[in-house]
Amino acid sequence: MPASSQLFGGWGLPVQEVYQYENWILSEKKFETFISFFIEFGGMDEMPAHRVEESLTFNQWKTNAILNENRLLDRFHAVAALPYCDLFVTSDDELIRKTQAVRNGLRFKIANVISGEEFIELLKKV
Numbered sequence: 001m002p003a004s005s006q007l008f009g010g011w012g013l014p015v016q017e018v019y020q021y022e023n024w025i026l027s028e029k030k031f032e033t034f035i036s037f038f039i040e041f042g043g044m045d046e047m048p049a050h051r052v053e054e055s056l057t058f059n060q061w062k063t064n065a066i067l068n069e070n071r072l073l074d075r076f077h078a079v080a081a082l083p084y085c086d087l088f089v090t091s092d093d094e095l096i097r098k099t100q101a102v103r104n105g106l107r108f109k110i111a112n113v114i115s116g117e118e119f120i121e122l123l124k125k126v
Contacts, residue, residue, distance in 0.1 A: 048083030048106075051083070051107075052078070053075075055102035055106060056098060056099075059098055059102050074092045077090075078099065078113070082110040083108065087111055087119075088113045089115070091115065091116055093115070096114070096115065099113040
């Protein structure tokens with residue numbers, strides 16, 4: 001998905017309007033050059049939440065799994081938290097497995113992802 005779609009897609013605009021903005025941005029050489037330079041020369045590396053989402057998405061595409069509303073919300077929370085926290089607690093076993101699957105492909109440390117039961121056991125040791 002082009003970066004311009006990502007920029008405007010989150011605003012809740014109709015798809016056709018998003019495409020109009022996208023085409024306008026990409027038709028302006030200065031914007032197209034800036035966006036291309038940013039993406040192609042590592043600008044996205046400085047955005048760890050984006051890298052986590054990208055890895056989870058690519059991993060999702062390898063399966064036939066469907067993201068339901070609850071899983072999607074869990075994933076949003078994970079994407080925002082994993083690169084910035086030490087510990088992430090969830091009841092979603094699939095999210096725990098998927099996070100472990102993408103961990104080694106990232107060039108930065110992400111939170112340890114554990115279940116609620118594991119978290120309670122950790123608290124008992126404190």
